[in-house]
Amino acid sequence: MPNSGRKERERTRHRQEILAAAENVFVRKGFFNTTMSEIALAAEFGMGTIYQYFSSKEELYTTLILEKAEAIMDVLTLATRKSSDPVDKIKDMITEQMKIFEESKGFIRLMAAEFDSPTSPEETRSQLRSGVQSTYQRFLEANEKIFLEGIRLGVFRNFPPRKMAVALQGIINGFVNEWVRSGFQESLSGNTDFIIKIFLDSVEIPPDQKKK
Amino acid sequence: MPNSGRKERERTRHRQEILAAAENVFVRKGFFNTTMSEIALAAEFGMGTIYQYFSSKEELYTTLILEKAEAIMDVLTLATRKSSDPVDKIKDMITEQMKIFEESKGFIRLMAAEFDSPTSPEETRSQLRSGVQSTYQRFLEANEKIFLEGIRLGVFRNFPPRKMAVALQGIINGFVNEWVRSGFQESLSGNTDFIIKIFLDSVEIPPDQKKK
Amino acid sequence: MPNSGRKERERTRHRQEILAAAENVFVRKGFFNTTMSEIALAAEFGMGTIYQYFSSKEELYTTLILEKAEAIMDVLTLATRKSSDPVDKIKDMITEQMKIFEESKGFIRLMAAEFDSPTSPEETRSQLRSGVQSTYQRFLEANEKIFLEGIRLGVFRNFPPRKMAVALQGIINGFVNEWVRSGFQESLSGNTDFIIKIFLDSVEIPPDQKKK
Amino acid sequence: MPNSGRKERERTRHRQEILAAAENVFVRKGFFNTTMSEIALAAEFGMGTIYQYFSSKEELYTTLILEKAEAIMDVLTLATRKSSDPVDKIKDMITEQMKIFEESKGFIRLMAAEFDSPTSPEETRSQLRSGVQSTYQRFLEANEKIFLEGIRLGVFRNFPPRKMAVALQGIINGFVNEWVRSGFQESLSGNTDFIIKIFLDSVEIPPDQKKK
DNA sequence: TATGAATGAGCTTTCATTCAT
DNA sequence: AATGAATGAAAGCTCATTCAT
Numbered sequence: 055m056p057n058s059g060r061k062e063r064e065r066t067r068h069r070q071e072i073l074a075a076a077e078n079v080f081v082r083k084g085f086f087n088t089t090m091s092e093i094a095l096a097a098e099f100g101m102g103t104i105y106q107y108f109s110s111k112e113e114l115y116t117t118l119i120l121e122k123a124e125a126i127m128d129v130l131t132l133a134t135r136k137s138s139d140p141v142d143k144i145k146d147m148i149t150e151q152m153k154i155f156e157e158s159k160g161f162i163r164l165m166a167a168e169f170d171s172p173t174s175p176e177e178t179r180s181q182l183r184s185g186v187q188s189t190y191q192r193f194l195e196a197n198e199k200i201f202l203e204g205i206r207l208g209v210f211r212n213f214p215p216r217k218m219a220v221a222l223q224g225i226i227n228g229f230v231n232e233w234v235r236s237g238f239q240e241s242l243s244g245n246t247d248f249i250i251k252i253f254l255d256s257v258e259i260p261p262d263q264k265k266k
Numbered sequence: 267m268p269n270s271g272r273k274e275r276e277r278t279r280h281r282q283e284i285l286a287a288a289e290n291v292f293v294r295k296g297f298f299n300t301t302m303s304e305i306a307l308a309a310e311f312g313m314g315t316i317y318q319y320f321s322s323k324e325e326l327y328t329t330l331i332l333e334k335a336e337a338i339m340d341v342l343t344l345a346t347r348k349s350s351d352p353v354d355k356i357k358d359m360i361t362e363q364m365k366i367f368e369e370s371k372g373f374i375r376l377m378a379a380e381f382d383s384p385t386s387p388e389e390t391r392s393q394l395r396s397g398v399q400s401t402y403q404r405f406l407e408a409n410e411k412i413f414l415e416g417i418r419l420g421v422f423r424n425f426p427p428r429k430m431a432v433a434l435q436g437i438i439n440g441f442v443n444e445w446v447r448s449g450f451q452e453s454l455s456g457n458t459d460f461i462i463k464i465f466l467d468s469v470e471i472p473p474d475q476k477k478k
Numbered sequence: 479m480p481n482s483g484r485k486e487r488e489r490t491r492h493r494q495e496i497l498a499a500a501e502n503v504f505v506r507k508g509f510f511n512t513t514m515s516e517i518a519l520a521a522e523f524g525m526g527t528i529y530q531y532f533s534s535k536e537e538l539y540t541t542l543i544l545e546k547a548e549a550i551m552d553v554l555t556l557a558t559r560k561s562s563d564p565v566d567k568i569k570d571m572i573t574e575q576m577k578i579f580e581e582s583k584g585f586i587r588l589m590a591a592e593f594d595s596p597t598s599p600e601e602t603r604s605q606l607r608s609g610v611q612s613t614y615q616r617f618l619e620a621n622e623k624i625f626l627e628g629i630r631l632g633v634f635r636n637f638p639p640r641k642m643a644v645a646l647q648g649i650i651n652g653f654v655n656e657w658v659r660s661g662f663q664e665s666l667s668g669n670t671d672f673i674i675k676i677f678l679d680s681v682e683i684p685p686d687q688k689k690k
Numbered sequence: 691m692p693n694s695g696r697k698e699r700e701r702t703r704h705r706q707e708i709l710a711a712a713e714n715v716f717v718r719k720g721f722f723n724t725t726m727s728e729i730a731l732a733a734e735f736g737m738g739t740i741y742q743y744f745s746s747k748e749e750l751y752t753t754l755i756l757e758k759a760e761a762i763m764d765v766l767t768l769a770t771r772k773s774s775d776p777v778d779k780i781k782d783m784i785t786e787q788m789k790i791f792e793e794s795k796g797f798i799r800l801m802a803a804e805f806d807s808p809t810s811p812e813e814t815r816s817q818l819r820s821g822v823q824s825t826y827q828r829f830l831e832a833n834e835k836i837f838l839e840g841i842r843l844g845v846f847r848n849f850p851p852r853k854m855a856v857a858l859q860g861i862i863n864g865f866v867n868e869w870v871r872s873g874f875q876e877s878l879s880g881n882t883d884f885i886i887k888i889f890l891d892s893v894e895i896p897p898d899q900k901k902k
Numbered sequence: 903t904a905t906g907a908a909t910g911a912g913c914t915t916t917c918a919t920t921c922a923t
Numbered sequence: 924a925a926t927g928a929a930t931g932a933a934a935g936c937t938c939a940t941t942c943a944t
Binding site: 086213217218220223224225227228232245249252253255256 | 298399425426429430432433435436437438439440441443444457460461463464465466467468469
């Protein structure tokens, strides 16, 4: 079946084009202020065509967030694999996160919205909760494990690992917020070193004490 | 004229009742999924009455967030006045913030939404931005000053004060998020000591080194 | 009952004040775009008070037009009593009409509206129809009689008197329209002589032929 | 592409159907008492469909009046081209006007309303004023020119041509009003001869004096 | 008698979704 | 498979009218 392959590829490409167009519009105008015909226009498809790929505005939105969140999380998880030292893993993760966020301005805002606000209809929310949340949770858990490992190896202080993960992610989000608030003026990744320092200073056990 | 006073008091009370009802509904369903008639129903007033106190759905929403944000910030600012020691000021501020947030669950979610995502109509957003943001900024600046003072007195390390403020607020928000995410299961203020510890450990100059 | 007399006079005065305020607003904004609270404000009464004098917005409007129309018609009818010569009666009537219209700009527009447009709710319309229309009809009929008398006396040509009345009133209204359209720039009564001339030239039997 | 032609024709037809239905309802109930759903019902379309052809109730109303006014004026202007004799031109114009008005009862009432009274919202009014007025003015000016030419040729008396145009149009409107008022009982065009006679008798210079 | 806060039916308008082509 | 005209439920908001003070 040589033909069906091409058709399928074309379908996949169309789907991606629609998602890309939708992301653009959603980021600019938010879920409720975006109309399906705007998306259709941006995607250069007829409105009916959108509905052949996504059964509703909500499904389109949910898919968009979920797929992108998954992709980001994959990159971050990968970043923590480069080194085997827990301290380096955390450093890599911080560095990579700042880079990724810096590259996906608009999307970050969309995702943040879904975490924090009761904006979308109930069904969407629960889908997103179980989707994005579980992605986010998986990620926090991954960091938790790094901290746990670090504690075992005596490189991290004996704080509750979950709380460490939450605090670190909080600091990162704090700078992301500040960056969003500033209208993306200053560099986001310029804060990487400060974050690493302020966080590790209280969490890492200094090498000299370690050796002891 | 004792009568005119009563009328005015009644007007103020009605206004508060409407705001309270609106907060309830907005928190549960978000700006767009809340209808004015739902608010009217919740406030036990006719729909027209709502419009005698607030000229539009947007104004009601904006007022709601702005007034509450202002009130919270006032309490927090006050909390930092109890002690004159910068370290104690920061401790008090963290403690007070955890308490206030714990008491205003729903509102926190609304405000978080407004910070992070383009959910409400454009005009509302810009009003909120300039309103809430300026409140928030004033607050960050207040903390900045505490850090600055602490650096001068040699009790805080010589980090950029703004960044310290951002990082600290980030940690706090991280735990607030986690708490929201958990459905308000665990105690929020139970994290107060951990936050104080993890933050001050890297930022405070230990008393023994200070004496030097 | 010396007191009841004062009360009654006061009631009548209030009624007139309300009517005057209402006329002002209606003329500026039209029936539908005028709100009762605007009228109350303009009359310097509470809204409830308006309803003690007029049972509805429509009744107020209807009363306004009817009373004013009646008053104008009275003046005009009076004007035709000064002379006993039919030709002079018509001249006086034209002259007086131009003067009155010139003095009551706004009202003219209101009244004109009621003649020509199906704008008000059905009930109002029928009241106005039977009210203003009958006033207007009475007036046309009065002129008809003058023409009839003039024909009998041999000073007017033997045209159908009703048609003469209609044509004359049409000419007058034509100039009133032109005047309204011009934004009340040129003098309205400046057209009096022309109207008299153009109309009488074809309708009056010249004195020399009359003598015959 | 024979198909795209059909679609366009269908669109035009639908537009006309909506306009026709709207005219019907507006004429019966006036601008404010007409609801969009009544129009939709009358047009046998969904309410949303109306809004695909006209962006608002006001635009629909404005378009309706302007297009029809334009069409009528076109016919009238054409009528004055049949003959080259100014007197005949005026006669033709009167005759044609009575015929057209007789055929467009309802519309006449709408237009009359717009000329004389502030019934529709302010924005609509000003659009209509500048639209209908300019059409009407163009028409008055056309007649003015006929009178001017007639004066030059010595067939009309030396009256100000503008005033003659105003007076003639006034007479015509007078009969139209009478006809409207009578509920369209008597024939309107039955008055044509009388109008021609009463107007020309005072304005036309009789052929015997002309020859001189 | 005078008031004006409270009311809610009813309006215009939007937009996700469908379906005949 | 792709289209986009048609749909109509549902929203925000207004304002004539009422009635407790």
